Amino acid sequence: MGLFDIFKKKTPKTDVEEKKDTAPVAPATEESVPESSPEANVEEKTDAAPVASATEDSVSEGSVEVTPEVKVEGSQAAVSETETAAVVSPKIEKETAKPAAGTDLTATENSAEIEENSDISEKKQPAVEATVLDDAAEYDAGLKKTRHSFREKLNGFLANFRSVDEDFFEDLEDLLIQADVGYNMALKISDALREEVKLQNAKSKADVAQVIVQKMAEIYTTENPITKQQLNDLDPQNLNVILFVGVNGAGKTTTIGKLAARYQAAGKKVLLAAADTFRAGAIEQLQAWGSKIGVETVAKPAGSDPAAVVYEALQIAQEDYDLLLVDTAGRLQNNTNLMKELEKIKRIITRQVATAPQEVLLVIDATTGQNGLVQAKQFQKATQVTGIVLSKLDGSSQGGIVLAINEELHIPVKLVGLGEKVTDLRDFDPQQYATGLFSELLQTE
Numbered sequence: 001m002g003l004f005d006i007f008k009k010k011t012p013k014t015d016v017e018e019k020k021d022t023a024p025v026a027p028a029t030e031e032s033v034p035e036s037s038p039e040a041n042v043e044e045k046t047d048a049a050p051v052a053s054a055t056e057d058s059v060s061e062g063s064v065e066v067t068p069e070v071k072v073e074g075s076q077a078a079v080s081e082t083e084t085a086a087v088v089s090p091k092i093e094k095e096t097a098k099p100a101a102g103t104d105l106t107a108t109e110n111s112a113e114i115e116e117n118s119d120i121s122e123k124k125q126p127a128v129e130a131t132v133l134d135d136a137a138e139y140d141a142g143l144k145k146t147r148h149s150f151r152e153k154l155n156g157f158l159a160n161f162r163s164v165d166e167d168f169f170e171d172l173e174d175l176l177i178q179a180d181v182g183y184n185m186a187l188k189i190s191d192a193l194r195e196e197v198k199l200q201n202a203k204s205k206a207d208v209a210q211v212i213v214q215k216m217a218e219i220y221t222t223e224n225p226i227t228k229q230q231l232n233d234l235d236p237q238n239l240n241v242i243l244f245v246g247v248n249g250a251g252k253t254t255t256i257g258k259l260a261a262r263y264q265a266a267g268k269k270v271l272l273a274a275a276d277t278f279r280a281g282a283i284e285q286l287q288a289w290g291s292k293i294g295v296e297t298v299a300k301p302a303g304s305d306p307a308a309v310v311y312e313a314l315q316i317a318q319e320d321y322d323l324l325l326v327d328t329a330g331r332l333q334n335n336t337n338l339m340k341e342l343e344k345i346k347r348i349i350t351r352q353v354a355t356a357p358q359e360v361l362l363v364i365d366a367t368t369g370q371n372g373l374v375q376a377k378q379f380q381k382a383t384q385v386t387g388i389v390l391s392k393l394d395g396s397s398q399g400g401i402v403l404a405i406n407e408e409l410h411i412p413v414k415l416v417g418l419g420e421k422v423t424d425l426r427d428f429d430p431q432q433y434a435t436g437l438f439s440e441l442l443q444t445e
């Protein structure tokens with residue numbers, strides 16, 4: 001089979017409009033520091049080793065209210081005036097939540113108020129409406145911008161072509177760096193191309209162009225250890241938890257919505273936890289996604305301790321759910337606080353369910369280029385990321401980021417976001433990715 005055989009017949013493309021999240025970020029005040037929240041005072045009954053922060057040992061508070069039918073009451077917990085209940089929205093039909101063994105949960109008065117203030121719980125659950133493209137068509141459409149940008153760069157590069165000499169390879173390295181593959185990867189590709197050009201005795205501009213594109217496609221599909229790595233299968237014995245981390249606006253909430261819809265369509269019972277209590281509007285955004293796809297969301301008011309949200313969500317999820325997806329803050333007062341908070345959330349999850357989180361997914365915005373790699377290294381230290389979600393590939397003009405991630409982070413890209421619709425999430429498939437990037441170039445050369 002020749003290299004060209006990997007390129008299948010192209011399918012019609014769709015344009016995807018890029019939209020930026022403009023929600024304001026809460027001011028970085030002491031009062032808004034979740035770790036210093038006065039809310040937590042129900043003790044976790046656990047044998048686990050003590051942990052750093054005071055609130056971590058007392059993460060749960062107040063009551064868990066499953067709107068509106070089920071109200072779980074406990075009695076022993078002391079509840080301060082500032083405590084608030086977690087709400088689960090949208091409305092659910094059957095009783096699902098009972099306190100986990102050893103956890104005391106007390107009803108509070110202001111849970112009703114939260115419910116009243118939440119327009120989310122009043123919303124209907126419309127069916128998911130997006131048209132589903134097949135994977136190849138989705139990759140093709142989603143990578144349109146990247147493809148065009150690479151073609152332009154390549155054409156610009158080839159316009160100056162005279163002969164295959166040292167200058168040629170230096171310029172080629174620049175081209176690859178501009179395409180975001182990273183410096184080391186650019187050198188590797190350039191070396192591989194040196195060999196290939198010699199091997200194929202490519203001398204004319206057209207021949208050389210063909211070799212470049214062929215080799216690039218090959219690097220994505222065969223030569224590079226980019227393997228098709230999907231999300232771990234759900235564990236049927238234990239609650240599955242996927243923790244989402246990443247900077248503000250990377251696409252965490254959107255990815256959670258898309259992934260929840262996917263699992264739900266596969267017959268899994270999914271619960272969302274709104275643990276980004278820091279950014280104004282983040283909770284409502286997740287609830288809106290939940291409402292849209294008919295999946296319940298556990299939330300507390302803005303400024304609550306995120307660990308408490310996760311704790312209560314775990315209690316509910318352990319009773320009756322297959323999967324809990326946890327949204328986290330992308331920004332706190334500073335990076336140290338953020339990383340500490342993520343570590344704490346992760347420890348709480350593992351303490352409740354020893355096998356969880358089964359996945360820690362770092363969402364990287366493909367349009368942020370090499371900055372994404374710097375962020376990734378920080379998150380990796382705090383949470384041992386198991387996979388990357390590369391969001392907004394449809395809005396990126398530099399497709400090389402996939403190679404850079406592979407080369408520098410050694411964390412598999414597991415999912416890609418190819419648009420804003422609920423169906424615009426795909427398992428990362430290097431072959432379809434390469435096809436989406438280079439097919440047109442090969443056809444037109």
Ligand SMILES: Nc1nc2c(ncn2[C@@H]2O[C@H](COP(=O)(O)OP(=O)(O)OP(=O)(O)O)[C@@H](O)[C@H]2O)c(=O)[nH]1
Pocket residue numbers: 016017018019020021246247248249250251252253254255276279282285328329330331363391392393394395416417418419420424
């Ligand atoms: N075009 C495109 N837009 C996306 C994609 N994924 C997310 N977005 C958009 O990116 C913006 C930010 O996404 P969010 O999901 O809110 O990002 P976040 O990481 O949860 O942000 P914070 O809550 O601020 O931490 C939104 O406008 C999304 O619609 C994608 O794959 N393609």
